[in-house]
Structures are given as C-alpha cells and as structure tokens.
Amino acid sequence: MNSSVPPLSAGAAAFVRRAHGLYIGGAFVPAADGRTFATYDPSTAAHLADVPYAGPADVDAAVAAARSALDGAWGALPALVRSRLLVRLAELVEENAAELAEIEALDGGKPVSVNEAMDLPAAIEHFRYYSGWPTKIEGATIPVYLPDTLCYTRKEPVGVCAQIIPWNYPLMMAAWKLAPALAAGCTVVLKPAEQTPLSALRLAELVEEAGFPPGTVNVLTGDGTTGAALVDHDGVDKIAFTGSTEVGREIAARAGARLKRVTLELGGKNPNIVLADADLDAAVAGAFDGIYFNSGQTCIAASRLYVHRSRYEEMVGRLAEAAAKAEVGPALDRATRFGPLVSAEQYDRVRGYLRDGVAAGATLRAGEVPAESPEGGYYVRPALFTDITPGMRITREEIFGPVLVAAPFDETDEAVALANDTPYGLAAGVWTRSLAQAHTLAARLRSGMVYLNSWASGDPAAPFGGVKASGIGREMGQANLDAYLETKTVWTNLAP
C-alpha cells in the first residue's frame, strides 16, 4: 500500500477537535448523563473524537423539541419559506463541501475524492430537489355523490419522525432522510450510526446556520440502544430506517405494535446478469464498479454475477485481473480509489465470509483472506469467488464488503431463477444488446430497481428501494415525499 496523505484542512481539523454536542432544540448540548463514546479513523484505527452518547433523557428532550417545533414556529411557516430554507441548506452544504468530504473520509474511510465526486453532490442535489416540493403539495376536491356537499383533502405532515441511518454513506443518508421529511413539513430526530457520527453533527451546524426554527431538526449521536429508544418513544409518529435487514425486522415489529408509520431501506444480495450478446467491456467495467465501489459497503452492491457460459471465463478472468491490480489505501490520500472497511467489526465480518467461502470449497480467483489482526486500518482487497453453489453462505448472505461471487448459466430462464433465488429484492442488473431481452428480464426480476447496461444509476427524482427482505417503501422522488404526508378528508355540508 503506497500512500501520501496530505494534512487535514484547517476547517476539518478544527471541527474534529471541537467539543461535540447533541443538537437538541437548536442548541449543542452534552448528554444529560454526561456519557460519551469514541469514534475512530478506519484508515489508521486511531481515535478521532468523543461524541455524546444520547440516553433516554436526551431522546425525551429531542422528541419534545421536535414536537414543539411542529406545533410552533416550523409548523406555522408558509410552504415557500420551507422551500427557501431547504435551498439555503443546499447552498451551505455546497459551500462547505470540501470540509465535509474530509470529515466523511476521516470518520467512515470512504476516499475523499469519492466523497467530493459523489456523496457531496448527491446530498446537495437531494436538498435542491426536495426544496421544490413544499409549494407543490396539494390536496384535491372530490366529486362526491352526496348533494350540497364539499369534500376535499388536505396533505398534512405525518409529524415527528425518527430517522436512523447507517455508516456507509453518512452524509448522503442524512440528506436522503432529512430533505423529504422537511419538504413535507415534518420535524426530525436524526440518529447517525455510531461508527460515523461526525458529518451529521457538522450538518446540524449548517441546519442552524440556515435558520431552521429550533427543534425542526435534532441530531442524537448514539448506538442501537438510542435508536431503539427512539423507535419506542410515544412522541414519535414515523420511523425511517436504513440499515441491516435484521434490525429492520425488529423496528418493523416494534413500529407495528404501536402502529407507527415506517419505511425501511435494508440489505441486498443483488444479482447482475450478463447475457451472451453483452458488450463485455461495458459489462466488466459495470460489474467491477458495481461490487467494489465503496469497498462493497453498499446496499445495492452487485454482489452476485451470473454470466452466460460462452462469455464466463473471459469475463471472470478480466474481473480477476482488474481486482488484483486494485490498490487499497487511506481515505485522505487523493489517489485512493478503495478505502478501508468502516470498522474492526466489519473487517472481522468480511474476513469471516472470505474464510467461510474458502472452507466451503469456492475458488478465490482474486483477493485474499486478510490477516486476523489488521495492521493499522481495516483494509480488505477486492475479492472474487468462482465455483460457488447456491447454498453457500457467500452466495446467499449480504457480505457488505468487496467480495463478488460468480457463476455461469446456460439458459436465460436459469439466470432469472438464480437471480430471484434470494430473500432480498433490492437491485438487479442485465447486460445485453437486445432491447427485448433487457425489458423482458426487467419485468421478471423480483427487485425494486433494475439496471439495464448500467449499475447504480440514480437521481433524487427516481424512486429507490426494495421488495421482500430489502425493505418497505421508497426513498427519493414523490414516493418518499408521500411517505411523510397523511391525507385528511374534510366533509362540508353546504346546506345546513
């Protein structure tokens, strides 16, 4: 691993060193019981900062602040002002993009150049896209059959929303969650992941600077216990969660018991199908980025590859060659394309799957089982398994690391059956020159998203999410705005 890590910018260094507070009711405060927890730099495993560990009293305070903003200053704002505030927040994130990209790289291990090129623009455009919505949220007049009756609907915010996000795209996930909720007029208690709390706290400063009324957005740093307390809190009307399917199931059950609104964006074991007539250059590039981008720590990672037998050896050989050449390095090095995994736990987990695959008899065509104890950061080289069977854990389970499994197929029906043989249903891909094949398979694949001759295309206007164990509801677009709105029907007797 060669690297040359430039010093942190003054802004990012000052932020990381600062005493960090929970953002509650427009103020940065310590946890009520004074507890803190540490966050680490995955590129070096070094201690970065301590942040408050929000307990039950902080959850109470944040939910109360969100309720009072909803019933008070935020709830009273005209839609146009909500829109302007979201525009201002987008501008502030843009003005501070370089600093945020560094904070994100330090805390989560994603290369700074990737943050600059992808995560930051995606977050900014998300705020911009939803800034257009507040003035377009309209009810309807309903042509009912009762005489002398006016019936109309109002679209009202669901209320106080708990938003719980993961560590793989911390700032972008915060934007994906906050923007539609605020556009709809909801208030929010946001809980970033314990591995990556810092960018959400910096974003909270920008929310404050933008001028949102106190309590509109609250940020609680903490772990799963904090998240569970939010889910169970009687003052929370809706839960929006992105993370593991295991925790998603638990949240859905708890939300169901209380009949709270819930949207879940969960895991995937996403199949990528390459037909015999595919443009192989494009398919190799798409499959490579599809799995190894962000070191595989992506819910839509293209983690299962099925290639027509006539192209299989060539495709797998080219992928193995490219994976062997891929250099891993520290996130702040501008030359780094593949950073470390986020944490020691994730390193152990991915290492476990690599060991398991080898023990189960799969062939490791690229990559290696990393050392038991990482030296410095949590680096895992891009790996590729062939000779897999459908029952292997590496074939069935979400690894969330840079590990691709590949198998050949003979008939298209077989490829569809292999692709759909999973509890998940988030994303799927098809590479072919035949439009008819592409669209026929798009309809047959059981997933929330299908990429044809591409992987991971996205836009704030286009719905994102999964079926089956990959979640409930959609992020982005009008679909996610609707998830933060209730419909009220108003009946009026015009001839009393």
Ligand code: NAI
């Ligand atoms: P996780 O699902 O435990 O954590 C995600 C978020 O949920 C964090 O903010 C965490 O504090 C919170 N949380 C944890 N337990 C909770 C509970 N009982 N109630 C409410 N909130 C809770 O994910 P984790 O442990 O960080 O990663 C484990 C695996 O999950 C990964 O290896 C990967 O397979 C999957 N994952 C999937 C993601 C996705 O985007 N679909 C994102 C992150 C992880």
